[in-house]
Amino acid sequence: NAGVTQTPKFRILKIGQSMTLQCTQDMNHNYMYWYRQDPGMGLKLIYYSVGAGITDKGEVPNGYNVSRSTTEDFPLRLELAAPSQTSVYFCASRLSGDQPQHFGDGTRLSIL
Amino acid sequence: KQEVTQIPAALSVPEGENLVLNCSFTDSAIYNLQWFRQDPGKGLTSLLLIQSSQREQTSGRLNASLDKSSGRSTLYIAASQPGDSATYLCAVRKAVGQNFVFGPGTRLSVLP
Numbered sequence: 113n114a115g116v117t118q119t120p121k122f123r124i125l126k127i128g129q130s131m132t133l134q135c136t137q138d139m140n141h142n143y144m145y146w147y148r149q150d151p152g153m154g155l156k157l158i159y160y161s162v163g164a165g166i167t168d169k170g171e172v173p174n175g176y177n178v179s180r181s182t183t184e185d186f187p188l189r190l191e192l193a194a195p196s197q198t199s200v201y202f203c204a205s206r207l208s209g210d211q212p213q214h215f216g217d218g219t220r221l222s223i224l
Numbered sequence: 225k226q227e228v229t230q231i232p233a234a235l236s237v238p239e240g241e242n243l244v245l246n247c248s249f250t251d252s253a254i255y256n257l258q259w260f261r262q263d264p265g266k267g268l269t270s271l272l273l274i275q276s277s278q279r280e281q282t283s284g285r286l287n288a289s290l291d292k293s294s295g296r297s298t299l300y301i302a303a304s305q306p307g308d309s310a311t312y313l314c315a316v317r318k319a320v321g322q323n324f325v326f327g328p329g330t331r332l333s334v335l336p
Contacts, residue, residue: 153328154315155268202267210256212270213258216267
């Protein structure tokens with residue numbers, strides 16, 4: 113049982129480049145989330161989804177986009193990378209409201 | 225707006241000590257609270273989930289308590305071990321359909 117899988121694990125981008133961070137889960141969870149974690153800070157919610165075809169903004173959505181075409185996958189897209197988007201990105205999922213969140217191992221992204 | 229704080233930011237203790245990690249939140253109207261562990265370079269692992277109707281949850285050497293009225297939760301670790309060294313984060317959720325708000329974490333070092 114793989115749980116939540118994120119790819120790539122590391123990436124360096126140049127300013128203005130675009131990329132997609134991949135997240136997939138094999139637990140048939142309805143809810144999926146994207147967070148960013150900056151040094152010494154808690155996790156900030158970027159986007160979330162309560163099911164296939166449904167997405168919504170979190171606390172810090174600017175500069176990002178998401179889609180949820182299937183239950184398993186929840187990719188996060190950066191269109192025009194900026195240095196402020198240098199961070200560690202975590203994807204998470206959970207089955208329903210009372211269940212704990214399960215996290216992937218993160219993607220470490222540097223924008224130079 | 226819910227704010228979550230964790231004090232201290234970092235803690236070092238000798239092996240074998242019992243210790244308490246603190247989590248405070250500004251809005252006492254919460255649905256549940258979750259404690260996580262994060263190892264360096266890894267995602268978050270769920271430790272304990274406390275529903276608003278509960279006062280505490282236990283798992284092995286870990287015990288988490290919740291006092292909603294005072295806006296506080298504590299994570300008690302008994303007989304600490306070097307393997308307990310990690311960052312511990314708490315997160316609170318206001319309602320079943322809402323998302324977690326995370327604290328910044330306490331970085332714990334257990335010295336052999």
